[in-house]
Amino acid sequence: MLKMIRNTDQALTIKTDSVIIDQFSNFSGTKKIILAKNTKTFYLIIWNTSQLDLQFTTAGEGAELHVYGLFFADAHRETKVKVDFHIQHSHTQAQLHLISFIQDERKVETDGAITIAKDIQKIQSHLLEENIILGNKISIKAKPILNISSNDVQASHGAKIEKIDAEKLLYMTSRGLTPEQAQTLVVNWYLNHITDQLISWNGGKEEKAIRTILEKIQQQVFR
Secondary structure, X not given: OEEEEEOOOOOXXXXXXXXXXXXXXXXXXXXXXXXXXXXXXXXXXXXXXXXXXXXXXXXXXXXXXXXXXXXXXXXXXXXEEEEEEEEOOOOOEEEEEEEEEEOOOOEEEEEEEEEEOOOOOOEEEEEEEEEEEOOOOOEEEEEEEEEEOOOOEEEEEEEEEEEOXXXXXXXXXXXXXXXXXXXXXXXXXXXXXXXXXXHHHOOOOOXXXXXXXXXXXXXXXXX
């Protein structure tokens, strides 16, 4: 099931396998998402607001969650996003990949966390925060956190802060692109890669609808 959500902090309970695209624009708040037993969810977050706190939790065993977050920092404002997944039940899988694109004079904090409760088994969890620098005079805080209270766990976490590779940028500008166009091309690569991942994960279903939604988001980001 494909679901598109925009600018709401209404709590969400996911009861069936789902692909969810949740977009926030000029919006701040806290949102709770509950995963029912044996549900598989691909959750894409698109964000360009000042404050956002997303809290995922399990309501039964066997949940599988794949989260991609694409964050575009607002100009001249301190921006902060938190994505927490509280795993309360056994046989749960979680992958969180949070990607921030940071332009001139932005102050950004990205907090991703996975908390694993006591006395549960067969947990797989992976968390990565990736910050792509597109400008100057930037302040970044990246805090990937694992809170683990069980032993039967496979888990990893990490953070990257990086600029566009100088050689790639030189190559693109030597082919006639401006630096701004080259940056846009890099951001589009991430968006297209995630679109392909989402479609593949969904078994090719609703491909046209998914691509249409992501193309509209691309246009909004670069208008």
